[in-house]
Amino acid sequence: MDKKVVATIGSFDGVHLGHQALFAQMKAYASSFPEAELLAITFDPYPADVLQRGGEPEHILPTTERDQLLREQGLGIHLLHFTPELAGKSAQAFMEEVLHRELGVTDLILGYDNRFGHGAQLGLTDYQELGTPLGITVLQAEPLIRERETFSSTLIKGLIRSGSMQRVTEILSRPFCLFGSVVEGLHLGRKLGYPTANVALSDPRQIYPPHGVYAATLSLRGEAGFGERLEAMLYIGQRPTIGGGLERTIEVHILDFSADIYGREVRVEVLAQLHPEHKFASTDALREALQRYEADTRSYFAEHPR
Template sequence: MKIIQTLHSDFENDTVVTIGTFDGVHIGHQKIIERLVTSAKNNGLKSAILTFFPHPRMVLQKDTKIKMLNTIDEKAKIMEALGLDYLVIKKFTTEFSRITAKDFVSDVLVKHLHAKKVIIGYDHHFGRNRTANIDDLRKFGEKQGFKVEEISAQDINDVSVSSTKIRTALLEGDIKTANSYLGYNYMLNGTVVRGKGLGKNIGFPTANLHIEETYKLIPSEGVYVVKAEISKHIYYGMMNIGINPTVSADNKQSIEINFFNLNESLYGSELQIDMLDRIRNEQKFDSVDALKAQLNQDKLAALQYIKNHETH
């Protein structure tokens, strides 16, 4: 898959295009992308997704609180695995939002993306003030040589319902439900940074994960079963998202992973943490010894989950 971040790139192939943020690239999105890829192959074309970053709401509504299920890199990785040929990431600006529907079609879809077919939702609106719809797009297509294929109300509704359920589940810590709608394990990608060493002092050394992208949705505080690929090996562990109230007083949220059977230093490593299940809420204990006892129970619960659900 080729990632294109400027529409002035030389596009070599005619394409089948769909447009959207595709946040989460969940099972509803995957159905649309598979349809896109199949259509392109059947017609001797290349498949392309046109997406926008930052999210339009971040730009037009200054909505800095909006949280996304995927970073751009995560989204690209999932889409590549689905067989997509081109991921076109258009920087969304106020200026771009003012482009007319006619110019969007002629300059973006036809001139730069070489669209021969556009697969789009029945309720899609585009152009300045989002005044143009799918009927307008069909008229443009007749004049400029591309077909328009409609994504049904049912499929669009499935996408919307899935996205809502995933967000709700993650904010409640219900990883199982979120993963069932995603079609893959919810992931956190970040860099291992130095922490306070509190875990090591009580026999549970942790890798502290720093996530650069502040727009990434972090699930509810609590203890989770996780896994990661490190040096081409899969390691399991338990992760705490929270403020460590028993041993820390700064109320600053951290993401810490205690990997089982791993002794190497991970400082500076880039890790993808796959979240598998939730063990419990974060809680404050009366003593460090009580915390250690609970961590041992958490480890047993995690190991039992791994034994029951993960194949080796």
């Protein structure tokens, strides 16, 4: 028997429980074939960035972090550079040129709502008919539905926008994270007794939760990946007390920490919103609020040991 290449295709933004259920079905299917290769075919940039339908796209994950999570799922990755030309390719041409000739796919497991090819109007039966002469068996995975919700990237983005971080954590199977590097700020936090790491996102289109104060952790990237999760107080907002109208900032005050981390790549886990953004009458009132916020952050970690 020729080697089996069992593949799936998609953007996989978030690599959430719905995606993980698809991968589990792939693995179960492939277990019947010795030495089958498991392959996730995905895109960089995300297709929505190129197609630009319905406004500015938002991402749950930068593509580099998505790819790392796919590898952790035990999948090989084939990365396609998404272009208008690729978007215009018909499903038949894509299956012949990419799946069959280039990758040698023998079995294609589609997500429950997955469509590919120009216009994305085909259904499972159409893909099966296209795959048969190429020797590609096309199957469709079952969706993951809990409490009448179908898990999807769209659902998760809506929950992030609403600040429902606990629910986001459940559906992702891990906390939602912001990724970036520490850059020079205005040093206002230091003047108030709360020095912060200002984080510039590595993906400017990464989605973020509502403005406010959050319990969070910060991890520094090292040679072996991200390290210890340091307990922190996170602020996302426009600093209305000092004038407002500023660009959104992401500032992290790490508890009981004083090292210089300028220029370091970081991962910030957003765990729970503690307070919405608020404009204070003075910097003294802001300083007092920061003291309360720190106490609330410490209480959060005391009640939610890691």
